[in-house]
Amino acid sequence: MPPGITIAADAPALSAANTGFMLICSALVMLMTPALAFFYGGMVRVKSTLNMLMMSFISLGIVTILWVLYGFSIAFGTDHGSLLGWQGDYVGLSGIGLTELWDGYTIPVYVFAVFQLMFAVLTPALISGALADRVKFTAWALFVALWATIVYFPVAHWVWGTGGWAFELGVIDFAGGTAVHINAGAAALGVILVIGKRVGFKKDPMRPHSLPLVMLGAGLLWFGWFGFNAGSWLGNDDGVGALMFLNTQVATAGAMLAWLAYEKIRHGAFTTLGAASGAVAGLVAITPSGGSCSPLGAIAIGAIAGLLCAMAVGLKFRFGYDDSLDVVGVHMVGGVVGSILVGFFATGGGQSEAQGLFYGGGLGQLGKQLAGVGAVLAYSLIASAVLALLIDKTIGMRVGEDEEVAGIDQVQHAETAYDFSGAGGGTAPRTATLPGPGADGAQTKKNKKVDA
C-alpha cells in the first residue's frame, strides 16, 4: 500500500465496484495458502507430504483467529511510537460499522481487514518450506501463533500502517516484498539455523516426490497472486492496480525464462521444478516493485530475480544450512532483489512520484529501500531464531531421529498421503478386529458408532 494516497479530493464514498473487486482479491489471496501447500507438498518426499500440506494449512486456522482477536489492531490500529498499532474498536473486529470506510479509500474497513488477513495467513505458511520433514506439529503451531504476534503484525504496521516508521520514511512495498517475503525468508533462515539439518542432508537423495503437484501449486499461486498484487491498491479508480496486474504477469514470465535459461546452461536441462521456481521467484520480486515500474522494467526485474534466485538456491549446499525447499533462496533473495530494484526502476508515474536511479531519481529511493530491507531482515531473522530457541528449550522443535526417518506423516498425523499397498497389503479398519460388545466398555461404544 502506498503512502499518502487519497482516491478523491472529497471524502470518499463506498464504492460497490471496488468493494466487490477487493472481496474477489481477498478470495484469490486465500487460495495462495493451499496453493503454497501443494507447491511445497510436491517437493518433499512421500513420507512427509501431509505434514507439508498441514504446516501451510494450519495457518488458515491459527492466524485467522489471532487476526480477529488482536492482529488487525496491532498491524493497522492507531500508531504508537512508529512500531506498533493498537486500537480498541479493532480488537475482536467488534467496534466497526458495516459501512465504515478504510481511511482514505472507498472500501469498508471489514473488506480491508479481510484482505490483509489473507496476507497474514500466507506469510507464516511461507516459512514452513524450510522446515520440511523434521518439526513437531505442535511446535510449529505454537511458532506460527508467536511469530504472527511478535513478528508479522508489527512488521506489517511498520511497512503499511499509518505512522509505521517504514511507511512514513517512504519505503515502497506495494504488496509485501518486505513485509511478506523478506520477512518469511529471513524467519526461515533464523529457524533452520536453530533446528539444524534433516537427517541425511547432503547424503540421502531428497528429490521431490510429485512435480505435477509442484506445478499445480505454482500455477495456483500465480493465479492467486493477481489478487495479492492487483488488490493491494485497494481499488480501481486510477489504473495503478491494472499496471500491477500486467507487471505481475510479465515479471513472472521473465523470471521463469531466466531461471530455465540458467539451468539449461548450468545443468543441461529445462526442468519442471525450475519453471515453477522461476515463476515464484518472479512473483516474489514484482510484489514490492510492480506498482512503481513500467512493464519493460518488470520484465527486467523478473529476469534478474529469476537468475539470482536460481543461483541462490545452491547456497545451502555451499554453506551447509538445510533450507529444505529454498524459502531463503526464493523468497528472501527474491524479496530483497525486488525491493532493492525499486530504487532503480521506479518511474515516478505509478503508485508514487518517487523515481529510481534509472529514471533520474538519484540514490534517495534506493537508500530508503535498503533501510526497509535491512531492518525487516534483521528483526525477523533474530526474533525468529529466538522464538525457535525458546520453543526448542521448552517443548522441543524436532521429532526424534527415528521418527524423522520413519516419516513425519505417520508419527505426527497418524496418516500417510498415498496407499501403496500391493497384494496382501492395505489396512483393515481397526474396529473390525476389535472384540465384540462387552469386552471393553469404551471400545464397545466406538464400535457402535462405526456400525451406525
Add this chain to the structure above:
Amino acid sequence: MKLITAVVKPHRLDEIKEALQAFGVQGLTVTEASGYGRQRGHTEVYRGAEYTVDLVPKIRIEVLVEDDDAEQLVDVVVKAARTGKIGDGKVWSVPVDTAVRVRTGERGPDAL
C-alpha cells in the same frame, strides 16, 4: 527343462512376446523390475541438486522350455530384445527339476 530369464528394456516387451509366440512358446511370466548393469543409471537435476538414479526400470520375462529348445530360444529372446544401445539387459537359462500344471497335476514337459 530349463527356465529362461530375461531382464530387458520395458519397451522391447512386445517384440519379445511376438518372437516367443512365433517360436511356439505357450506361456510366459512378466514382472516389472529395476536394476543396473555396467553402465549404471542416469542423472536427474532438481534445482541444481544432481541425483544419480542407479536403478532404472526393466522387465523380467520368465519362460519354461524343454531342454532341446533352450539354446535356440535364448537366441530368439536376445535378438528380439536387442537395440544396440547400453542397458539392453541380460538373458540366461538355468536347469529346472520339476514343473507341475496346477489344474491337472501333469508333471515335467507335459506341464509346459
